[in-house]
Amino acid sequence: MNIKVAVVGASGYTGVELLRLLVGHPQAELVCVTSRQFAGQPVARVFPSLAGRCELVFENLAAAEIAARAEVVLTALPHQAAMAVIPDLLVAGCRVVDLSADYRLRDAAVYEHWYQPHSSPQLLAEAVYGLPELFREQVRPARLVANPGCYPTSVALGLAPLLRQGLIDPDSLIIDSKSGTSGAGRGAKLGSLFCEVNEGFKAYGVAGHRHTPEIEQTLSILSGREVTVSFTPHLLPVSRGILSTCYAASRQQLSTADLVEIYRQFYADEYFVRVHPVGSLPNINQVAGSNYCDLGMVADERTGRIIVVAVIDNLVKGAAGQAVQNLNLLAGLPEQTGLEALSAFP
Amino acid sequence: MNIKVAVVGASGYTGVELLRLLVGHPQAELVCVTSRQFAGQPVARVFPSLAGRCELVFENLAAAEIAARAEVVLTALPHQAAMAVIPDLLVAGCRVVDLSADYRLRDAAVYEHWYQPHSSPQLLAEAVYGLPELFREQVRPARLVANPGCYPTSVALGLAPLLRQGLIDPDSLIIDSKSGTSGAGRGAKLGSLFCEVNEGFKAYGVAGHRHTPEIEQTLSILSGREVTVSFTPHLLPVSRGILSTCYAASRQQLSTADLVEIYRQFYADEYFVRVHPVGSLPNINQVAGSNYCDLGMVADERTGRIIVVAVIDNLVKGAAGQAVQNLNLLAGLPEQTGLEALSAFP
Amino acid sequence: MNIKVAVVGASGYTGVELLRLLVGHPQAELVCVTSRQFAGQPVARVFPSLAGRCELVFENLAAAEIAARAEVVLTALPHQAAMAVIPDLLVAGCRVVDLSADYRLRDAAVYEHWYQPHSSPQLLAEAVYGLPELFREQVRPARLVANPGCYPTSVALGLAPLLRQGLIDPDSLIIDSKSGTSGAGRGAKLGSLFCEVNEGFKAYGVAGHRHTPEIEQTLSILSGREVTVSFTPHLLPVSRGILSTCYAASRQQLSTADLVEIYRQFYADEYFVRVHPVGSLPNINQVAGSNYCDLGMVADERTGRIIVVAVIDNLVKGAAGQAVQNLNLLAGLPEQTGLEALSAFP
Amino acid sequence: MNIKVAVVGASGYTGVELLRLLVGHPQAELVCVTSRQFAGQPVARVFPSLAGRCELVFENLAAAEIAARAEVVLTALPHQAAMAVIPDLLVAGCRVVDLSADYRLRDAAVYEHWYQPHSSPQLLAEAVYGLPELFREQVRPARLVANPGCYPTSVALGLAPLLRQGLIDPDSLIIDSKSGTSGAGRGAKLGSLFCEVNEGFKAYGVAGHRHTPEIEQTLSILSGREVTVSFTPHLLPVSRGILSTCYAASRQQLSTADLVEIYRQFYADEYFVRVHPVGSLPNINQVAGSNYCDLGMVADERTGRIIVVAVIDNLVKGAAGQAVQNLNLLAGLPEQTGLEALSAFP
Structure with missing residues (x-):
């Protein structure tokens, strides 16, 4: 029997990606799709890529109405809008995978420092x-899953083996990340216009991007101590993909071959993490459209530093794909169900 | 029981696309992959997008060796190279879907005018x-299937309803097509370099492109008479996608709504053809990565002309996807088996 | 002595291109720059590409204030906004080069059919x-110059030699044009977002684009009779460039070499028009950033048609560059003054 | 009187950029252009962007023949090829600006470690x-100028104020650079194909790129001590532009405003270096096509690090433009002569 799924706030790029994945999911039934902006319009008119495969119409529904139809709700709302509806969905009996930032940080004070006041801080302890x-x-077993941010996903998977095994000095961490433009959303903003982004490249949010505390929270858990990092995001003139280049001081003499072996063992049972062989590094074009996270690493003996490169598709492993992976866990399905598509290179 | 499939000449963009589709095909077993250039190298080293899902190594095999393993062979060789191996594959008992131009033209003289001498013209009558x-x-039931060219696929599907029903004057046909750069192949040529193509756009092969006779052959069959067309291809700075804009003088007073209705009826039972509603036209970004052909049409009452816009992904419906669709027909499977992926927009 | 120039409505892509050209113009003095949106902001903050070379601040000025400073005004406003200010500028004694569509069509009824009511139709007879x-x-000698549209410029220059000499049947004309995205302006619209345009391509405004009457007006003048054309614009995923592919039935037996010779003679004295040799066709990447219009042509003996390909930079020869060329004419300067920059390929 | 200039090895992207700049240079006369590959072909056939403005034909000339015509020679040859001809040019009496890596490193042993044996190490001491x-x-006054590499130019200008004034710990330097694809040259290589680069992004040469010793040499001079850095280049899917993000541990408590002021003073007299105000960072699209280096900086008080972002056009300030700037110095001309073009945004 299929699991009944609703997508709330499906008018953006993460939303259409969720619809694409759920339409092709063999054991999920997409029962309703909400959007204030497009309420009343057929999904396939708004997103012609879905024509012929999705007969739904965008609706504007209250939490109770959604809960009457769906077992699991995927919320693809902006932060702040998400926490305005999620408590009601939980009360109404749904399980929720939230793609916003609202339940990712465990400490309400940290959330409020980087975002704005939190209206349901009591849920932070419960959120997974x-x-x-x-x-x-x-x-x-979770009732509320906080789906990780795109940059933090790439960084956490890229650094977990090193931090869990204490192989690097966490205070030395510098993370230089580059993201495709779909990460900026589908809002009609000057900075997202084709002519502003095309043939361009820039850093943004330097020393102040909101993914910093989320990155630090996970790296701290992995390290077993407080970690502070330098995190610099950049905007790439591509639609999809994140590449994070991570620099850290090595605590021991390790060769690149040693590193590759450590990563291979750490991720030996993971379907969605692939480790490059010595001498080879990943490109975002090999994961675009897929749920893979590909990793490459180099030990630089001249400087005593380790450089790790992690690539994901920001809309898949960095958002909608990971949400479906979480949905599969909630539903007791194999994690890769509906997520087996490979990247269509080129 | 799965059908055993070999891919011959899989080192190019069409080749890797065939591998992607076959790896995900639920009823095909990919038994061998050949490439002279990459013989001995693991497929996943050459194409990291396939890592973790394809354990095969490129081989350099004779026809008999291939035939010993595979029931159906998909040949992704350049023209001329294809006809050097296909007769042997047929003799060895394989069925073949050939993605080259070698068996598409029924008349050997036409082939030889546009290409070079044909070494197995006797097979032209048999090829479907x-x-x-x-x-x-x-x-x-075919033994040898000539998989259509990318431009001709877009044009034939775009014009079939009009020509079959005699609604336009075939002598007036002008076809202005634009293709993504993957259509130029993976050869290391100056004209295919990023910096030559990026931020560029040009016409090429004007009044002399080799897809012209293939287009005319199909349109002539559809019209029941000889058709000569003006066909102008252009090179788009995108990886994937063909858009063909077709112009023809209308033979009757038809509104755009009439046209849409004619197309909807003509393609009512086709999984892979989608017709846009009045006032909406397709974009290549809604079919990239999928096997769909999306069509839009306008009746221009000022000029008495009909304009039809057809979009496909040149590597999928224009090559590898259509080859798998033909494989499915040969194997008695539903046509869409393994081809259900939607385009990942954006 | 330098000519004093104002730019009105300089906040868009055409505006910044005018500023770039005027900053580098050896005999123009840029005396004021207006923008409602950016009034009070330094030009170089809004457009960092101009930093160090333009100390002006955007102002919000009335016609009389502008006229008190400038001899010639270049108006880069949207249509309708332009005709709200231009009569006042003329009364105040300025000469005007208007980059909008408001004074391009000679017949007010045609303007009103394609646009909206015209508030100063009496100026249409005067406008050049x-x-x-x-x-x-x-x-x-003009007081009011209507700067041509981008598509119409490419088409008029591409077809003038054929129409002036009666070499083609004007009723057969089909014009398939493709434009870079800067042509859509700097407004924050969904359809102009990077992720909507990138890796995409589509036709738009089919059989209804507002440049159609402007194209027909010029081609009719060139032909000496009424001309109706099919004109289909498409949106290219590049920032700059227009390529128009023009199809016409030939009235005589002409070879490609004959055509090239006809074009070479026709444009022998033109600095900004370059004709390709036989066998070579232009790419938009060879004119981007420059004021050139490059032309290539083929006689297709199979179909009796002539195909002409014209390329320009839509922001230069299709807008700001042509406006400066007109400014030079008004000022009695050599036409190429300040417009000699070559395209920076690649 | 104009200075007579030759360009040797002008068939690549740096070559055509030199030609573009020299054609527009008011006091340089381009007297000959050599290329083995294109010898005998008109420059404007190979590079249509130069049509109408360059009547030269590529020649294959010996050093003595070049020296008979030119006072200054700009060599745009690959490393190793450059040192095969430059000693002869010097002997024949020319002054040379060499765009290759052959004379950039002062220590022949370092050169030979990263490149190959050096055939004229005695010139290293003379080269500037x-x-x-x-x-x-x-x-x-130099006879032989080694034109800097593209990455090293961006890094040296980005870090000079901090290193000269001892404001950072040189051992902490991490440089994460991203370059447009023209930096890879015009050779027909698989990795430079449009479909390999487009929608892609990757690191390359990690911990082993040949610009590392050049960067370290300059930073060591600026610091007055040996500096070792981590340098990671990445390949951007754009034609032009380098952005280097530089991380260093601050030695004092400095605000971002302090940093901006330090940079403004340091570069107060420099025509080609522009410093962004607090809160603003540069984009490669504001320098493409120009000789500017734009800088932005942030003091991150959380981590005690300084982040500097430097952008240049790799073909202009990173190659051909800087070579012309050096030519101007050799000729006693104002440095910006022929280099005043602004970037054509967008």
């Missing part, structure tokens, strides 16, 4: 951070 | 032109 | 259509 | 490192 490769067992 | 939406019944 | 290569002598 | 903003006075 939905990075299955690291926190799978907590996700399975 | 594998455009399932138009010639499905001939494909099913 | 500023395509210097064709109407240079009328521009020199 | 041609970064005018830092070494202007040495360039003026």
Whole structure:
């Protein structure tokens, strides 16, 4: 029997990606799709890529109405809008995978420092951070899953083996990340216009991006101590993909071959993490459209630093794909169900 | 029981696309992959997008060796190279779907005028032109399927309803097509370099492109008379996608709504053809990565002309996807088996 | 002595291109720059590409204030906004080069059919259509120059030699044009977002684009009779460039070499028009950033048609560059003054 | 009187950029252009962007023949090829600006470690490192100028104020750079194909790129001590532009405003270096096509690090433009002569 799923706030790029994945999911039934902006319009008119495969119409529904139809709700709302509806969905009996930032940080004060006041801080203790490769067992029984941010996903998977095994000095961490433009959303903003982004490249949010505390929270858990990082995001003139280049001082003499072996063992049972062989590094074009996170690493003996490169598709493993992976865990399905598509290179 | 499939000449963009589709095909077993250039190298080293899902190594095999393992062979060789191996594959008992131009033209003289001497012209009468939406019944029992060219696929599907029903003057046909750069192949040529193509756009092969006779052959069959067209291809700075804008003088007073209705009826039973509503036209970004052909049409009452816009992904419906669709027909499977992926917009 | 120039409505892509050209113009002095949206902000903050070279601040000025400072005003406003200010500028004693559509059409009824009511139709008879290569002598003494549209510029220059000499049947004309995205302006619209345009391509405004009557007006003048054309614009995923592919039935037996010779003679004295040799066709990447219009042509003996390909930079020869060329004519300067920059390929 | 200039090895992207700049240079006369590959072909056939403005034909000339015509020679050859011809050019009496890596490193052993044996190590002591903003006075009288590499130019200008004033710990330097694809040259290589680069992004040469010793040499001079850095280049899917993000531990408590002020003073007299105000960071699209280096900086008080972002056009300030700037110094001309073009945004 299929699991009944609703998508709330499906008018953006993460939303259409959720619809694409759920339409092709063999054991999920997409029962309703909400959007204030497009209420009343057929999904396939708004997103012609879905024509012929999705007969739904965008609706504007209250939490109770959604809960009457769906077992699991995926919320693809902006932060602040998410926490305005999620408590009601939980009360109405749904389980929720929230793609916003609203339930990712455990400490309400940290959230309020980087975002704005939190209207349901009591849920922060219950919410599970939905990075299955690291926190799978907590996700399975959860009522509320906070789906990780795109940058934090790439960084956490890229650094987990080193931090868990204490191989680097956490205080030395510098993370230089680059994201495709779909990460900026589908809002009609000047900075997202084709002519502003095309043939361009820039850093933004330097020393102040909101994913910083989320990154630090996970790296601290992995390290067993407080970690502070330098995190610099950049905007790439591509639609999809994140590449994070992570620099850290090595605590021991390790060769690149040693590193590759450590990563291979750490991720030996993971379907969605692939480790490159020595001498080879990943490109975002090999994961675009897929739920994979590909990793490459180099030990630089001249400087004593380790460089790790992690690539994901920000809309898949960085958002909608990971949400479906979490959905699969909630539903007791194999994690890769509906997520087996490979990247269509080129 | 799965059908055993080999891919011959899988080192290019069409090749890796065939591998992607076959790896995900629920009823095909990929038994061998050949490439002279990459013989001995693991497929996943050459194409990291396939890592974790394809354990095969490129081989350099003779026809008999291939035939010993595979029931159906998909040949993704350049023209001329294809006809050097296909007769042997047929003799060895394989059925073949050939993605080159070598068996598409029925008249050897026409082939030799546009290409070079043909070494197995006797097979031209047997070869079936594998455009399932138009010639499905001939494909099913075929031993040799000539998989159509990318431009001709877009044009044939775009014009079939008008030509079959005699609604336009075939002598007036002008076809202005634009293709993504993957259509130029993976050869290391100056004209295919990023910096030559990026931020560029040009016409090429004007009044002399080799797809012209293939287009005219199909349109002549559809019209029941000889058709000569103006066909102008252009090179788009995108990886995937063909858009063909077709102009023809209307023979009757038809509104755009009439046209849409005619197309909807003509393609009512086709899984892979989607017709846009009045006032809406397709974009290549809604079919990229999928096997769909999306069509839009306008009746221009000022000029008495009909304009039809057809979009496909040149590597999928224009090559590898259509080859798998033909494979499905040969194997007696539903046509869409393994081809249900939607385009990942954006 | 330098000519004093104002730019009105300089906040868009055409505006910043005018500023770039005027900052580098050896005989123009940029005296004021207006923008409602950015009034009070330094130009170089809004457009960092101009930093260090333009100390002006955007102002919000009335016509009389502008006229008190400038001899010639370049208006880069949207249509309708332009005709709200231009009559006042003229009364105040300025000469005006208007980059909007408001004074391009000679017949107010045609304007009102394609746009909206015209508030100063009496100026249409006075306004000169500023395509210097064709109407240079009328521009020199003009008080009001209507700077041509981007598509119409490419088409008029591409077809003028054929129409003036009666070499083609005007009723057969089909024009398939493709434009870079800067042509859609700097407004924050969904359809102009990077992720909507990137890796995409589509036709738009089919059989209804507002440049159609402007194209027909010029082609009719060139032909000496009424001309109706099919004109289909498409949106290219590049920032700059227009390529128009023009199809017409030939009236005589002409070879490609004959055509090239006809074009070479026609444009022998033109600085900004370059004709390709036989066998070579232009790419938009060879004119981007420059004021050139490059032309290539083929006689297709199989179909009796002539195909002409014209490329320009839509922001330069299709807008700001042509406006400066007109400014030079008004000021009695050599036409290429300040416009000699070559395209920076790649 | 104009200075007579030759360009040797002008068939690549740096070559065509030199030609573009020299064609527009008011006091340079381009007297000959050599290329083995294109010898005998008109420059404007190979590079249509130059049509109408360059009547030269590519030649294959010996050093003595070049020296008979030119006073200054700009060599745009690959490393190793450059040192095969430059000693002869010097002997024949020319002054040379070499755009290759052959004379950039002062220590022949370092060169031979990263490249291959050096055939004229005796010239290394004479060669002047041609970064005018830092070494202007040495360039003026030089006979042989080693034009800096693209990455090293961005890094040296980005870090000079901090290192000269001892504001950072040089051992903490991490440089994460991203370059457009023209930096990979015009050779027909698989990795430079449009479909490999488009929608892709990757690191390359991690911990082993040949620009590392050049960067370290300049930073060591600026610091007055040996500096070792982590340098990671990445390949951007754009034609032009380098952005280097530089991380260093601050030695004092400085605000971002302090930093901006330090940079503004340091570069107060430099035409080609522009410093962003607090809160604003540069984009490569504001310098593409120009000789500017734009800088932005942030003091991160949380981590005690300084982050500096430097952008240049790799083909202009990173190659051909800087070579012309050096040519101007050799010729006693104002440095910006022929280099005043602004970036054509968008």
